[in-house]
Each structure stands twice: as structure tokens, then as C-alpha cells.
Amino acid sequence: MRIFDIQRSLKALGHDPGPLDGVWGGSARSALFSLFYVLRAKIAPGAETWPQARLLIAAEQAVMSARGVDLGMIDGLEGPRTEAARRSFAAPRPVEPQARPHAGSVIRQGRAGHPVREITLHCAATRPDWMRGRPLREQIEEIRRWHVELNGWRDIGYHWLVGRDGSVLPGRPETQIGAHVRGRNSGTLGICLIGGHGSAASDRFADHYLPAQGAALDRLLREISARTPIARVSGHNEYAAKACPGFDIRRWLERAE
Ligand SMILES: [Zn+2]
Numbered sequence: 001m002r003i004f005d006i007q008r009s010l011k012a013l014g015h016d017p018g019p020l021d022g023v024w025g026g027s028a029r030s031a032l033f034s035l036f037y038v039l040r041a042k043i044a045p046g047a048e049t050w051p052q053a054r055l056l057i058a059a060e061q062a063v064m065s066a067r068g069v070d071l072g073m074i075d076g077l078e079g080p081r082t083e084a085a086r087r088s089f090a091a092p093r094p095v096e097p098q099a100r101p102h103a104g105s106v107i108r109q110g111r112a113g114h115p116v117r118e119i120t121l122h123c124a125a126t127r128p129d130w131m132r133g134r135p136l137r138e139q140i141e142e143i144r145r146w147h148v149e150l151n152g153w154r155d156i157g158y159h160w161l162v163g164r165d166g167s168v169l170p171g172r173p174e175t176q177i178g179a180h181v182r183g184r185n186s187g188t189l190g191i192c193l194i195g196g197h198g199s200a201a202s203d204r205f206a207d208h209y210l211p212a213q214g215a216a217l218d219r220l221l222r223e224i225s226a227r228t229p230i231a232r233v234s235g236h237n238e239y240a241a242k243a244c245p246g247f248d249i250r251r252w253l254e255r256a257e
Pocket of ligand 1: 121
């Protein structure tokens with residue numbers, strides 16, 4: 001599979017590889033990690049540090065795996081299973097958009113039925129000890145009060161919230177358009193991490209959040225990705241001059257931190 005074929009396949013699978021130019025650049029790499037995200041259970045550890053040659057083989061394995069060819073672990077290494085998969089997967093065949101790993105289910109939002117294809121992460125910008133000892137349910141009611149009474153919105157702006165102890169509860173229903181990222185709310189789910197006060201956009205996840213929150217966020221992203229074709233996981237700070245969610249999301253997604 002040539003780099004061009006990998007780019008084309010990544011695009012057909014709903015991940016943005018940048019221009020289809022046959023050059024293995026940052027956008028293609030980022031699209032690969034986005035696909036890895038969906039396939040995470042199959043990725044051998046350490047992918048973020050693999051050299052380019054191994055990443056390219058892994059890209060080929062990931063594309064084949066996402067399109068239903070069973071080749072075991074995605075490890076970027078040549079082997080009999082990869083060779084057998086390659087033989088059964090004629091490389092430059094047309095790529096059908098419906099061959100996505102979430103088996104066709106889509107979350108739709110609002111009256112227009114915008115398909116959900118993105119998740120944007122946020123923080124509550126609360127101090128580590130904010131409402132300590134109170135259940136996430138009560139913390140959500142407090143944030144809902146800010147959004148409804150102070151901002152005048154009809155409901156809390158986020159779809160999901162992740163508590164300090166790793167508990168996860170819904171906010172606004174997923175089928176309603178949220179209020180969390182200006183100009184990009186349609187077709188996007190907002191997840192809010194409790195914490196993040198005093199953070200900067202370049203900080204690391206662990207500077208402001210607890211391991212239980214990271215594990216819960218991982219599970220939640222995987223669980224949503226199984227129900228709708230998520231092409232991008234973003235941070236609010238990628239679309240606005242804000243610290244929110246208080247860490248560098250690309251680095252966190254690639255687990256380079
Ligand atoms: Zn935000």
C-alpha cells in the first residue's frame with residue numbers, strides 16, 4: 001500500500017489526512033493516530049515513538065483492520081499475518097465510506113439531524129478541591145445553574161462530565177446541539193473535565209487531572225466512537241484563545257507525554 005493509498009483510506013474512514021499528495025506528513029500522521037484511537041484495543045504499546053517505517057506498516061495494518069481484515073495486533077511489524085492480510089486486501093481498490101468501524105450507527109443532533117463527527121474537550125476551570133466530597137451529580141447541577149441562570153442557556157452546555165474520581169454522568173442529551181464551542185456546536189459533543197483551574201493550553205493532562213479521570217475519559221471516547229463516526233477529538237483551545245481544557249490535546253491523544 002502506497003502512502004497515497006494510506007491517505008485515501010484514512011480519509012474514507014473519516015479521518016482527515018490533509019492533502020492526498022503521497023507525502024507522509026504531520027496531517028497524515030495525525031489522521032493515523034485518530035484511527036488508532038478508534039482501534040486502540042488492537043494497538044501494541046509505544047506507537048507514538050515508533051520510527052516512520054514502522055508507522056507506515058502500522059498504518060497499513062490499521063486501515064486493513066478498520067475495514068474488517070483480522071490481522072491480530074497492530075504492531076507495525078512485518079509478519080505472516082500481515083502478509084496474508086495484504087494478499088486478501090487488494091491494495092488500490094475503491095474505498096467505501098460505509099466500511100467504518102462503528103458499523104454504521106450515527107448520533108444525530110437537533111432538528112436538522114447533524115451527524116456527530118467530533119468531540120471537543122473542556123474543563124470546568126474549578127479548583128482541585130471544588131465541592132470536595134459532593135457527588136458529581138451535585139457538581140453538575142451547580143454547573144447547570146451557571147449555564148441556565150447566569151448565561152441564560154436552556155440547559156447545561158456540555159453533553160458529558162467527568163468527575164475527579166473518574167465518575168461520568170451525562171449533561172445535555174447527545175441528540176441536542178450543545179453550547180460549548182462557539183461556531184462549532186452542530187455535530188459536536190462536549191465533554192467537560194471537573195478541575196483545570198489555572199491551567200494553560202500547553203500544560204500536560206496530569207498537571208491538572210487525576211489518573212482516574214484519564215481512564216474514564218479514555219473509556220468515554222471509545223464508547224462514543226463505537227456509536228458514531230468520530231473523525232476528530234479536539235480541545236476547546238484549538239478553536240479559541242483559551243486554556244480550556246487546560247492541556248495539549250494532540251500530545252495527550254498521541255500519548256507523547
Ligand atoms: Zn471549554
